[in-house]
Amino acid sequence: MSEENKTEQQTPEQSTGEKYMRTVKSFVLRAGRMTEGQQKAMETQWPVMGLEPGVGMLDLAEVFGREAPVVLEIGFGMGDSLIEMAKAQPENNYIGIEVHRPGVGRLLSNAEKEGLTNIRVFCHDAIEVLANCIPDGSLSTLQLFFPDPWHKKKHHKRRIVQPEFAETIRKKLNVGGIFHMATDWENYAEHMMEVMSAAPGYNNVAGEGQYSPQPEWRPVTKFQKRGERLGHGVWDLMFERTAD
Numbered sequence: 695m696s697e698e699n700k701t702e703q704q705t706p707e708q709s710t711g712e713k714y715m716r717t718v719k720s721f722v723l724r725a726g727r728m729t730e731g732q733q734k735a736m737e738t739q740w741p742v743m744g745l746e747p748g749v750g751m752l753d754l755a756e757v758f759g760r761e762a763p764v765v766l767e768i769g770f771g772m773g774d775s776l777i778e779m780a781k782a783q784p785e786n787n788y789i790g791i792e793v794h795r796p797g798v799g800r801l802l803s804n805a806e807k808e809g810l811t812n813i814r815v816f817c818h819d820a821i822e823v824l825a826n827c828i829p830d831g832s833l834s835t836l837q838l839f840f841p842d843p844w845h846k847k848k849h850h851k852r853r854i855v856q857p858e859f860a861e862t863i864r865k866k867l868n869v870g871g872i873f874h875m876a877t878d879w880e881n882y883a884e885h886m887m888e889v890m891s892a893a894p895g896y897n898n899v900a901g902e903g904q905y906s907p908q909p910e911w912r913p914v915t916k917f918q919k920r921g922e923r924l925g926h927g928v929w930d931l932m933f934e935r936t937a938d
Contacts, residue, residue: 728795733799739805744815751828765779765833767839773798773804775913776788783911789816790815792816824862828866831868831869832866841875841877845881860893871934874930878918878928879926880926880927887905887931890931899932899934900932
C-alpha cells in the first residue's frame with residue numbers, strides 16, 4: 695500500500711467466496727477523518743463507482759459497460775494521480791484499491807466533478823480483492839506506486855513485493871501485461887528488483903537489472919515530490935508478463 699494510504703484500514707474479513715488468510719500485513723491501521731465533501735461523495739457516488747469484495751469474480755466488461763484495457767492500482771492514496779491518468783487516457787478502464795476512506799471519498803468526489811466514467815473503486819484489502827474478485831489474465835497493467843517501504847530491516851517481511859505477491863500479480867495480468875512499480879527508497883527498489891528478477895514468467899522491460907525511466911503518463915505524486923525534496927531518488931520498475 696502506498697505511503698499515501700498508511701492510515702485507516704478496516705480489518706480484512708474472510709471473503710464469502712475463496713477464503714484467503716493473510717498473516718503479515720503490509721499496511722498500518724491509522725485513524726482518518728473524512729471531510730463533509732468526502733462523506734457526501736461516499737454516500738452519492740459509491741453506489742455508482744464502488745465495488746464490494748463479497749460479489750465474487752467480476753465480469754469486468756459488465757462492470758464498466760464496455761471492453762477496454764483494465765489498469766488496476768493498489769494504494770492510490772488520495773487519488774489525485776489516478777484521476778489524472780483516467781482523465782488523460784479515457785480508452786482505459788481503471789480500478790483503484792484503497793483502504794483509507796478519506797482517500798476513497800476524495801477520489802469519488804473528483805471523479806464526479808470530472809465526469810469520469812472509467813473508474814471503479816474497492817475500499818478493502820488488496821490481497822483479498824485480487825484473490826476473490828479479479829479474474830486471471832484480465833489486467834493490462836497493475837500499478838504499485840510508492841508503497842510503504844518498511845525501511846527497518848526487521849520490517850522487510852512486511853513489504854508487499856514478495857515472491858508470492860509477484861506470482862499473484864502474474865496470474866492476474868494478461869500475457870504482455872505490465873507490473874509497474876515505483877519507489878523513492880533505494881533499498882526497496884533493490885528489493886523489488888531482486889524479487890522480480892527471480893520471479894518466473896516475467897521480463898524486465900528495461901533490460902536485465904535495469905530500472906525504467908519514469909513514463910510521461912505517470913503523474914508526479916506529492917509523495918514523490920516530498921521524497922525528492924528530501925534528496926531521495928525515484929526508481930520505476932516495469933516487468934512484463936511472458937507467455938506461460
